[in-house]
Amino acid sequence: MSALPAGRPFVRPVREDDLDSLLDLAGLTGGGMTNLPPDRATLAEKIARSEAALRAQITAPQDEFYLLVLESAQGQVVGTASLFSRLGAKWPFYSYKVSRVTHVSRDLERTFSTRILHLVNDFDGASEVGGLFLHPEARSGGLGALLARSRYMFIAQHRQRFGEVVIADLRGWVENGTSPFWDAVAGPFFGSGFLEADLHNAVHGNQFIADLMPRYPIYTSMLPEAARSAIGRPHESSVPALRMLQAEGFAHEGYCDIFDAGPTVQARTDRIRTFSLCRPVAAALPTLRTDEPRALLAQGQGAGFRVWQEAD
Structure with missing residues (x-):
């Protein structure tokens, strides 16, 4: 060469x-x-x-x-x-898909709308x-x-x-080494802090997620405000990376990481800007x-x- x-x-x-x-x-x-x-x-x-x-x-x-x-x-x-x-070849790749549900009571003349997190394997x-x-x-x-x-x-x-599809799972919002989302959603099931669980994932893989992660839909209205505000929010150090991904044609379509709720963005491989210009x-x-x-x-x-x- x-x-x-x-x-x-x-x-x-x-x-x-x-x-x-x-x-x-x-x-x-x-x-x-x-x-x-x-x-x-x-x-x-x-x-x-x-x-x-x-x-x-x-x-x-x-x-x-x-x-x-x-x-x-x-x-x-x-x-x-x-x-x-x-993704998903060795074990399922888990994400949260964020959707919205609305409840209406005619008796009380009240409408209540909230987001729901669904545990999915859509990116396998x-x-x-x-x-x-x-x-x-x-x-x-x-x-x-x-x-x-x-x-x-x-x-x-x-x-x-x-x-045919490429995703990017961006680092989510973390405060003083802890994730408000992890502490509210997954921490009680795993009995460990965010950084400890994240390191375990990096070293041993994520089979423990399948074993312990809550599987039922989660109403975000039941979460603390700090956890709700972290959903889909990138870490401040990840904002430049998100901008570059968006410039390449990646879009956020309501998926987030199950650890820290950072945004997961996606694009068709052949439509990624740099790839298509090659x-x-x-x-x-x-x-x-x-x-x-x-x-x-x-x-x-x-x-x-x-x-x-x-x-x-």
């Missing part, structure tokens, strides 16, 4: 020797990021799983996980992003993009957009590995150029995949 243009940040698949860098990044998240837990053994397993998926011959999505990293011009890993090829079979995190000192110069959009370039280079370019690096300033360029498949941004 030809060399990348020198001195330019780029995105690539994770490697085994990135473990220490990922652990450092995980320590900066403040918790609540399932795909980047501050646990060395779990991160090592994620790296191994990603490398194995890249080596596999895939004709249809099964249960693959891909982890990408942003490497700075100085050679440091300063960001991560991840992709899941198919979809792909997911997530795990977007940048080092605080790298959150400028368009690096966030480069990292976020690299996931769609990866899908474009490996289309057969992904489904086109092949018959040229070799480092001479590859486009007539569009700051265009994204991608080359290679599997472990050789690279994405960078054209200079002005």
